[in-house]
Amino acid sequence: MQLDELINLAISLLTTVSILVIISIGLAVIFGMMGVINLAHGEFLMLGAFFTLSGHRAGLNIWVAMVVAALGVGVVGLVVERLLIQFLYGRLAATMLATWGLSLILVQAVVLIYGPATQGIPTPLGSTRVGDYSVSQYNMVLIAVAVALLGLVYVVFTRTRYGTTARAATQLPTMAAAVGINAKVTNMFTFAFGAVLAGAAGALLAPVAGVVPGMGQAYVGRAFMTVVVGGPGVLTGTASSATLLGTVDSVVSNATTSFLGVAALLVVAIVLLRVLPTGISGRTGRQL
Amino acid sequence: MTTLVKPAPRRMRRRAYSGLGATLLLLATACGGGDGAGDDGDGPIKVGSILDETGPLNIYGTAMADATDLAIKDINENGGVLGRQLELVSYDAQSDNAKYTQYANQAAQRDQVAVLMGGITSASREAIRPVAARSETLYFYNEQYEGGVCDKNTFNTGVVPSQQLAALIPYAVENFGKNLYVIAADYNYGQISASWVEKYAEEAGGSVVESEFIPLESSDFGSVINSLQAAKPDVVVSLLVGGNHIAFYRQFASAGLDQSMKIVSPTFGLGNEQVVLSDEAVGITGAFPYFQEIESEPNTQFLDMWHTEYGDDYPYVTDSAATVWNGWHLWAEAVNAAGSLDRDAVIEELESGVSFDGPSGTVTLDGPSHHVVQNIAIGEANGQKGFEVLSTEESVPPAFEQEVCDLVSEPDTNEQFLP
Amino acid sequence: MSEFWTRTSVGEFPPMLQVENVTAGYGAGAVLTDLTLTVNGGDRVAILGRNGVGKTTLLRCMIGEISPRTGVIKLGDRDITREPAHRRARMGIAYVPQGRDIFPGLSVMDNLKVAAYGVRHKAWADVLTDVLDEFPILRQKAKLAGGGLSGGQQQILALGRALMTQPKVLLLDEPSEGIQPSIVDQIADHVRRINELRGITVVLVEQNLEFATNIAEHAYLMDKGQIVRELPAKDVLTDRDLQHEYLGV
Amino acid sequence: MTGAQTMQRQSRGRRLADRLPREVAYFIAIALGALVLSQVIPDFRAYEWSLWAVYGILALSFTFVWGHAGIFSFGQAAFFGIGAYAYGVAGINLSPTTGETLSALLIGAAVAAAAAGLLGYFIFYGNVGDVYVAIITLAVTLVLLTFMSSTADPKYRVGDAPLGGYNGMAGIPPIMYGSGVALDTAEMLIFCVAAAAGIALSVRILLRRPFGRILAGVRENELRTQLLGYDVRRYKLLAFSLAGAIAGFAGGLYAAWGMFINPSVFSLQQAAMVAIWVLVGGKDSLLGAFAGVAIVQGLSSALGGSGGSWTPIVLGVVLIGVVLLLPKGVVPSIADAVSRVMRRKKPQQVPTTVLEAGQEQRSDIDLEGMLTARTGRVAAQSIRGENLTKRFGGVHALNGVDIDVPDGTVRALIGPNGAGKSTCFNLLVGRYAPTSGRVYLGDDDITKLRSDTRARRGLGIKMQVPSYYHDLSVDENMWLASYAAVPNVKGADEQAARALRWIGMQERAALPASALSHGEHQWLEIGMVVAGSPSVMLLDEPTAGMSRDETHHTVAMINAVSRYSTVVVVEHDMEFLRDLDAPVTMFHQGLVFASGSIEELRQDERVLDTYLGRGVSADVAG
Numbered sequence A: 001m002q003l004d005e006l007i008n009l010a011i012s013l014l015t016t017v018s019i020l021v022i023i024s025i026g027l028a029v030i031f032g033m034m035g036v037i038n039l040a041h042g043e044f045l046m047l048g049a050f051f052t053l054s055g056h057r058a059g060l061n062i063w064v065a066m067v068v069a070a071l072g073v074g075v076v077g078l079v080v081e082r083l084l085i086q087f088l089y090g091r092l093a094a095t096m097l098a099t100w101g102l103s104l105i106l107v108q109a110v111v112l113i114y115g116p117a118t119q120g121i122p123t124p125l126g127s128t129r130v131g132d133y134s135v136s137q138y139n140m141v142l143i144a145v146a147v148a149l150l151g152l153v154y155v156v157f158t159r160t161r162y163g164t165t166a167r168a169a170t171q172l173p174t175m176a177a178a179v180g181i182n183a184k185v186t187n188m189f190t191f192a193f194g195a196v197l198a199g200a201a202g203a204l205l206a207p208v209a210g211v212v213p214g215m216g217q218a219y220v221g222r223a224f225m226t227v228v229v230g231g232p233g234v235l236t237g238t239a240s241s242a243t244l245l246g247t248v249d250s251v252v253s254n255a256t257t258s259f260l261g262v263a264a265l266l267v268v269a270i271v272l273l274r275v276l277p278t279g280i281s282g283r284t285g286r287q288l
Numbered sequence B: 001m002t003t004l005v006k007p008a009p010r011r012m013r014r015r016a017y018s019g020l021g022a023t024l025l026l027l028a029t030a031c032g033g034g035d036g037a038g039d040d041g042d043g044p045i046k047v048g049s050i051l052d053e054t055g056p057l058n059i060y061g062t063a064m065a066d067a068t069d070l071a072i073k074d075i076n077e078n079g080g081v082l083g084r085q086l087e088l089v090s091y092d093a094q095s096d097n098a099k100y101t102q103y104a105n106q107a108a109q110r111d112q113v114a115v116l117m118g119g120i121t122s123a124s125r126e127a128i129r130p131v132a133a134r135s136e137t138l139y140f141y142n143e144q145y146e147g148g149v150c151d152k153n154t155f156n157t158g159v160v161p162s163q164q165l166a167a168l169i170p171y172a173v174e175n176f177g178k179n180l181y182v183i184a185a186d187y188n189y190g191q192i193s194a195s196w197v198e199k200y201a202e203e204a205g206g207s208v209v210e211s212e213f214i215p216l217e218s219s220d221f222g223s224v225i226n227s228l229q230a231a232k233p234d235v236v237v238s239l240l241v242g243g244n245h246i247a248f249y250r251q252f253a254s255a256g257l258d259q260s261m262k263i264v265s266p267t268f269g270l271g272n273e274q275v276v277l278s279d280e281a282v283g284i285t286g287a288f289p290y291f292q293e294i295e296s297e298p299n300t301q302f303l304d305m306w307h308t309e310y311g312d313d314y315p316y317v318t319d320s321a322a323t324v325w326n327g328w329h330l331w332a333e334a335v336n337a338a339g340s341l342d343r344d345a346v347i348e349e350l351e352s353g354v355s356f357d358g359p360s361g362t363v364t365l366d367g368p369s370h371h372v373v374q375n376i377a378i379g380e381a382n383g384q385k386g387f388e389v390l391s392t393e394e395s396v397p398p399a400f401e402q403e404v405c406d407l408v409s410e411p412d413t414n415e416q417f418l419p
Numbered sequence C: 001m002s003e004f005w006t007r008t009s010v011g012e013f014p015p016m017l018q019v020e021n022v023t024a025g026y027g028a029g030a031v032l033t034d035l036t037l038t039v040n041g042g043d044r045v046a047i048l049g050r051n052g053v054g055k056t057t058l059l060r061c062m063i064g065e066i067s068p069r070t071g072v073i074k075l076g077d078r079d080i081t082r083e084p085a086h087r088r089a090r091m092g093i094a095y096v097p098q099g100r101d102i103f104p105g106l107s108v109m110d111n112l113k114v115a116a117y118g119v120r121h122k123a124w125a126d127v128l129t130d131v132l133d134e135f136p137i138l139r140q141k142a143k144l145a146g147g148g149l150s151g152g153q154q155q156i157l158a159l160g161r162a163l164m165t166q167p168k169v170l171l172l173d174e175p176s177e178g179i180q181p182s183i184v185d186q187i188a189d190h191v192r193r194i195n196e197l198r199g200i201t202v203v204l205v206e207q208n209l210e211f212a213t214n215i216a217e218h219a220y221l222m223d224k225g226q227i228v229r230e231l232p233a234k235d236v237l238t239d240r241d242l243q244h245e246y247l248g249v
Numbered sequence D: 001m002t003g004a005q006t007m008q009r010q011s012r013g014r015r016l017a018d019r020l021p022r023e024v025a026y027f028i029a030i031a032l033g034a035l036v037l038s039q040v041i042p043d044f045r046a047y048e049w050s051l052w053a054v055y056g057i058l059a060l061s062f063t064f065v066w067g068h069a070g071i072f073s074f075g076q077a078a079f080f081g082i083g084a085y086a087y088g089v090a091g092i093n094l095s096p097t098t099g100e101t102l103s104a105l106l107i108g109a110a111v112a113a114a115a116a117g118l119l120g121y122f123i124f125y126g127n128v129g130d131v132y133v134a135i136i137t138l139a140v141t142l143v144l145l146t147f148m149s150s151t152a153d154p155k156y157r158v159g160d161a162p163l164g165g166y167n168g169m170a171g172i173p174p175i176m177y178g179s180g181v182a183l184d185t186a187e188m189l190i191f192c193v194a195a196a197a198g199i200a201l202s203v204r205i206l207l208r209r210p211f212g213r214i215l216a217g218v219r220e221n222e223l224r225t226q227l228l229g230y231d232v233r234r235y236k237l238l239a240f241s242l243a244g245a246i247a248g249f250a251g252g253l254y255a256a257w258g259m260f261i262n263p264s265v266f267s268l269q270q271a272a273m274v275a276i277w278v279l280v281g282g283k284d285s286l287l288g289a290f291a292g293v294a295i296v297q298g299l300s301s302a303l304g305g306s307g308g309s310w311t312p313i314v315l316g317v318v319l320i321g322v323v324l325l326l327p328k329g330v331v332p333s334i335a336d337a338v339s340r341v342m343r344r345k346k347p348q349q350v351p352t353t354v355l356e357a358g359q360e361q362r363s364d365i366d367l368e369g370m371l372t373a374r375t376g377r378v379a380a381q382s383i384r385g386e387n388l389t390k391r392f393g394g395v396h397a398l399n400g401v402d403i404d405v406p407d408g409t410v411r412a413l414i415g416p417n418g419a420g421k422s423t424c425f426n427l428l429v430g431r432y433a434p435t436s437g438r439v440y441l442g443d444d445d446i447t448k449l450r451s452d453t454r455a456r457r458g459l460g461i462k463m464q465v466p467s468y469y470h471d472l473s474v475d476e477n478m479w480l481a482s483y484a485a486v487p488n489v490k491g492a493d494e495q496a497a498r499a500l501r502w503i504g505m506q507e508r509a510a511l512p513a514s515a516l517s518h519g520e521h522q523w524l525e526i527g528m529v530v531a532g533s534p535s536v537m538l539l540d541e542p543t544a545g546m547s548r549d550e551t552h553h554t555v556a557m558i559n560a561v562s563r564y565s566t567v568v569v570v571e572h573d574m575e576f577l578r579d580l581d582a583p584v585t586m587f588h589q590g591l592v593f594a595s596g597s598i599e600e601l602r603q604d605e606r607v608l609d610t611y612l613g614r615g616v617s618a619d620v621a622g
Helices: A003-034 A041-057 A062-083 A092-114 A137-159 A161-171 A173-178 A183-205 A213-230 A234-255 A258-275 B015-031 B058-077 B097-110 B122-134 B161-175 B188-203 B222-231 B243-254 B273-281 B297-310 B319-338 B343-351 B399-404 C003-009 C055-063 C085-091 C108-119 C124-134 C136-140 C151-164 C181-198 C209-215 C233-238 C240-247 D003-040 D043-068 D076-098 D102-125 D130-149 D185-208 D210-220 D222-228 D232-258 D268-281 D286-306 D308-325 D330-342 D354-362 D367-371 D421-429 D451-456 D474-485 D489-502 D518-531 D548-561 D574-580 D598-603 D605-612 D616-621
Strands: A127-130 A133-136 B045-051 B086-092 B115-118 B138-141 B149-151 B154-156 B179-185 B207-214 B235-239 B262-264 B285-288 B355-358 B361-366 B371-381 B387-396 B414-416 C015-024 C032-040 C044-048 C070-075 C093-096 C169-173 C201-205 C218-223 C226-232 D383-392 D395-405 D410-414 D436-441 D459-462 D536-540 D566-570 D584-588 D591-596
Touching: A003 A041, A003 A127, A003 A133, A003 A137, A003 A161, A003 A183, A003 A213, A003 A234, A003 B222, A041 A062, A041 A092, A041 A183, A041 A213, A062 A183, A092 A213, A092 D130, A092 D268, A092 D308, A127 A137, A133 A137, A133 B222, A137 A161, A137 A183, A137 A234, A161 A173, A161 A183, A161 C108, A173 A183, A173 C085, A173 C093, A183 A213, A213 A234, A213 A258, A213 B243, A213 D130, A234 A258, A234 B222, A258 D130, B045 B058, B045 B097, B058 B086, B058 B297, B058 B319, B086 B097, B097 B115, B097 B122, B097 D043, B115 B122, B115 B319, B122 B138, B122 B149, B122 B154, B122 B188, B122 D232, B138 B319, B138 B343, B149 B154, B154 B319, B154 B371, B161 B179, B161 B188, B161 B235, B161 B262, B161 B285, B161 B371, B161 B387, B161 B399, B179 B188, B179 B222, B188 B207, B188 B235, B207 B222, B222 B243, B235 B243, B243 B273, B262 B285, B273 B371, B297 B319, B297 B355, B319 B343, B319 B355, B319 B361, B319 B371, B361 B387, C015 C055, C015 C201, C032 C055, C032 C070, C032 C201, C032 C226, C044 C055, C044 C181, C044 C209, C055 C085, C055 C093, C055 C169, C055 C201, C085 C093, C085 C108, C093 C151, C108 C124, C108 C151, C124 C136, C124 C151, C124 C181, C136 C151, C151 C181, C169 C181, C181 C201, C181 C209, C201 C209, C209 C233, C218 C233, C226 C233, C233 C240, D003 D043, D003 D185, D043 D076, D043 D185, D043 D210, D043 D232, D043 D268, D043 D286, D076 D102, D076 D130, D076 D232, D076 D268, D102 D130, D102 D232, D130 D268, D185 D210, D185 D232, D185 D286, D210 D222, D210 D232, D210 D474, D222 D232, D222 D451, D222 D474, D268 D286, D268 D308, D268 D330, D286 D308, D286 D330, D367 D489, D367 D518, D367 D548, D383 D421, D395 D421, D395 D436, D395 D591, D410 D421, D410 D574, D421 D436, D421 D451, D421 D459, D421 D536, D421 D566, D451 D459, D459 D518, D474 D489, D474 D518, D489 D518, D518 D536, D518 D548, D548 D566, D548 D574, D574 D598, D584 D598, D591 D598, D591 D605, D598 D605
Parallel strands: B045 B086, B045 B115, B115 B138, B138 B154, B179 B207, B179 B235, B235 B262, C044 C201, C044 C218, C093 C169, C169 C201, D410 D566, D410 D584, D459 D536, D536 D566
Antiparallel strands: A127 A133, B149 B414, B285 B371, B355 B361, B361 B371, B371 B387, C015 C032, C015 C070, C218 C226, D383 D395, D383 D436, D584 D591
16 A cells, blocks of 8 residues: 555545544533433534534634634524423433434425525635645644634533533532532533533534425434434543544545445444444443 | 214313313314315316425425426416416325325325326326226326336336436446446345446446445435446446435535536436536436437427526426426316216327327327327536536337337236336 | 520521421331421531431432422421422522432542532532532542542532532531541541531531531431420530430430 | 033123123224214215224333333334334235235234334343433334335345335235235225224223233332332333234234335324324223324314425424423313312311221231241241341441341341441342342242342332332232232232231222321331231331331231231331331441340440440440
8 A cells, every 4th residue: 555545545544534523522522511312413413514614604704704604603603502402301202202202393494594405615625635636734723723622612511611611510400400410501511511512513514415495314323323422421431432423434434435434333233232332432331 | 074073061071071071172173174076067177286395305395396387377368278267286195105106096085186297206206006997097197217117007107217326337338438337226226227237338338347325315426436347337327316415416526527527417406416516517417308408499499488487597407397298288178179078088089199299309108108208308417506418319219118018908907117 | 495495486587498387208107207307597506316217318309309208398488388499499499419419420520519409509619619629529530530539528518519519508418427536536626617617507417426416506306207305505515314215325 | 521620601601701701892882883974974084094094003002011011112113114114015925815904914913013123122021221222212213214214226126026115115005804805995094993803802900900900010010010020121021012913913013004114104293193092082091092183184184285384383282282281281281171160179088097997807807827828838948148248339238247037936126227238138128239238039040030039039128218109009009019919919908908907998899009107108018018928028217207106006017917928127216126026137337336136236336326426325324
């Protein structure tokens, strides 16, 4: 194998892993910190893409548009938490059903506003030559951003006032209340933060994927798989499971076909869950 | 339905009964309206359409629904059918294939439509066909597809590989190079079309170096881009479908591959991909009976009518829209010629070779195969949300379907032939 | 009624924490039945009784983890019966639960800070310095995970965490449980100091009589969900009949 | 024929008459209703309602698995799809020769049941948590969607049936009885409605049978059910597989109805749709499943024709509205409201003095019969723990305890909080595995046995935290405990009646257990342990929350029981211990600290020291 081919493969693998991290980190935060399964995660992602599209069309710089879009989805998340989720904590089935209803509404609302057609934003940056291969520079951005998002989650949950209180409230809710922490407020912020991350995922994917109202469905399956395999640890779980699943997918896809890649990913996920029923991070009991 | 409305029991002893009562009441209400209208008399003729106007497939469905409304309007303004107006009953299947069975049944049995048109993916067509056959309701499938359907009750007005790929692949081999790399949506359309590509490539002296099938919901083409760079084909044949697959063209351009290889595609444009991608799509070549840019009198009229109805900023009128338009007009002509709505009479008339001058040129039904003979144009995306029409071949027959399917002499055939 | 009790209950020290006719429990059963208790500002009191008489339930009522079915709870003159737990913490009720409930995944420092964050003190850095001066061991262990400390160290941390909220009342549930004798003494010293130097009212639930009497000046005996006797703490130690009757020994 | 035989025959006949006709009559009525209906409604309605009946069966499978077995499975749509594909494959391959598809329908149900069994094995025997059950079943459903969508290549076929990938499988035969002639639309409606009614009524009967009652126990309190001696994993797996079979049957019917199946049955929409139906109809009632389908599908089809693009929004709003405002479901909420209007609720009169009621009758209760019900003889066994050690993380809860309670004796455990008494119980009963050490019941080493196996060998426990079935009746609580010891309905009924009389609660048999007072809960649990006919009873704080009088009676009850069973009891109450007058073992810091009679221990200053705190003895002596 030539060096350029090797480098190209490595970048491709890292890109796949990074995309998994990006699409699942928001879901992982909401699930890991609150135990809420957000079936509207895909639609938050989709909103992020559409907000980026709007921002871009309004003349914003593409990167600025992405940041604004992610924050915009955060606001949506905040509203959703206040209007819906806060009444359903501890009711697993109810949250799943309510967020699913929400996803129906969001998709159709976007259809009514933006129309059904696939839209798009040109991919920023160009390509770099690596020997015989050319590599999209945007893929490099995706890899960097995935690392940055993991870092952001770490910093938010360990270095900020909100993050510390949120972790305390997750670990021992009663004791947290006894030191004055209002779990309602931290939950609200956690949900909004998860929504920001989902929105960021949509924003980042907008230039490489088709921006369509139904785009969330394309990602949500893999995001769930990543979170299930990762288990409750937001960082350790997501990072390890994205690495594992992404590597399996990427290696098998490159060696054979995309179909076998997906198939291998699923087989690995199911076998792993039999061995580790609470996911990779389930055993270590770590929260991040 | 009044038989169902029972007086509520005076005393409900059990909770269950009150629930049951509520349910029965609801059922009774649901039965209230819209019993079969029948097709006798001088009133409007009910006709049915089922398309995906919501959900992921509406990137195709919206234009097709618009074309349906416009076609009905056009036919009615020109005197209707048999001197009667058409009344459209339309259903939105919401990109959920399970709904096709349900709505096809409602349209055929409840609304008793004279003809049922619709279905976008082959899956939806396969859901409609048995229902339409059972209720003896004539069915038109108006969308480009993988070909080979042979069924007395079904007419296919869309372009098939033996027209579309038979033109596109030799063009690609001749103009761009002999090595073809096929990327196809991993479902029936992609699988079957891929084998057509292989056949036509060999006939034209080229070869398919590799075929890769991508799940419909996938939008990560990283490994495909890598394989392409390793294989270095001259031409990439894209048989991709749906909103997610648009990502391929973008990732292709972003990796700089558009500098070294050409993309040809029989699906590019049906979902307005050239509008979305614009610059990134320049040079992608397709083949369709209809491009908005075709210059002809019927097309000018068609576009006038379209833009009057839907506004001048309508992004692009797709081949699918034109196909729907053709389907309705072919049926109307056949009914008028037969002088009756009777299914068998209409089928007989359609099989006799009904013809219609549509926006894409003359479209003639091929009786034995239930497909159409039509023009095929080759066009190249021009970076301005449209195509440049490079050449047109007239009256291309559905060669494969003609070869395998003869419903005039074998009316009981009901299957989909594969290459 | 003892001299001590009459002295503190009159005049200069107003009631700090009042529980009036409270009935409470889990599910259908009532654990506390029409319980009344008054703790005056600056007092150190112990609530004693056998297992299952409702001592912990009483504390949980005070911090707002369970709400009473009937009755009123007051902090100072303020009715806090309907206040949620986190608001009570901000009003000045601090709690050191049985088993200590240190946030296991948070560092020692974060365990302290999080309590200050909770009550929204802006100048928490000063309080932190103060607490770390009071408990130097916490400074040494600042970066360790809270779950990694020994039982005694966790107890110290729980005390420090409670102080971070700058409370008026400190509720302690079995602070001596499962802790080595030498540390138990230290904890008793700390609690007394907290009360004397900062004027924080201390309410202690305890089974260890020696420890309880070491800290508390006054004792309430609880049985069957009610306060059945009140007496100076030191009297409990000498009264064997009382011990047998109410403390289960 | 002897007189006894005749009587037996008659009584069996009577029982049959008691039980069967109601369901059979319902079934006949519904089938006749469908027959009449099918003649008066137009074909499209019949066709549509056939589908509703099919969906109703699918919803029913979810009602059963969620509402009655407490398993939130998103996978019912998957089993539905598997059943549909299996029907398609079997029908296409078999019907040309057999001319019928009923066997294909059964094959569909069987394949789905097998799939559910396989998945259920991984889930329930792997001890996957509740949250994960929902996600895993959902993930598996989505996996199947991808998988079945990827079978477009013609090489994926089973016999003559190509799987068809995304387009789905065409050419599936409709329902045929054997002549090769398909049912017409009206007949199909009758068939579907009859099938739905048959399944619903069978489930209804099943829920009254011991299996269904045990499932209710599993749903209400898994731990208690386990400790009574039921293998909870097995019951969950059986329920899950049965629900899979029902869903698979519905799937086969669905494929026959549309003569077509494609992978969209595995979609998120379909999976969630099942939950919506049940949520709207109410998750407890079997009828609710059908009502939910009728309401949601009726609404959806009313909107689908005209509402167009607003349909998803309306559905979403309805869904959220139901979840937020009517969490019990639409139909139950309406039914509640109706019944509130229809009849004013009278507060039930509860007899207050259980104690006396129990006392009068307790003397003539066949305690021996109750406690020998399991084995047929007095079977008190010894219980022995050897060097029991348990660490939780760094905490040493138990540090090498040796405890030996000979058969037929009573032993009291005391010690301050955190001394390890409850941990010791948990190790003996098998809730925790010891870090080291062994547990013996009689002569058998039971260290490795699961807690339900230990319970079946005669180990009964009342835990410190009350653990019973809150929402089940007192009677049902007792019955579940009895059936674990006497696994036949009649015997269990008798056993439960005896136990209820023994604790003096026959008057309150019909009340939900949650309505009892704290002390009564203690008795209920003691009664449940005794009804389980144990050879060793472990009682953790049996008199907590009891008055003096009640405590005295409890001691009398324990003493009576101890004639037939070994008893170990943890208690703090001195009066109780004095009354009990049994040898006492004192725990301290995870070790056995002292043993002897209660009087001996009370004289032991060391014991006082540890109990009251270090150094107290000096003060006391002084």
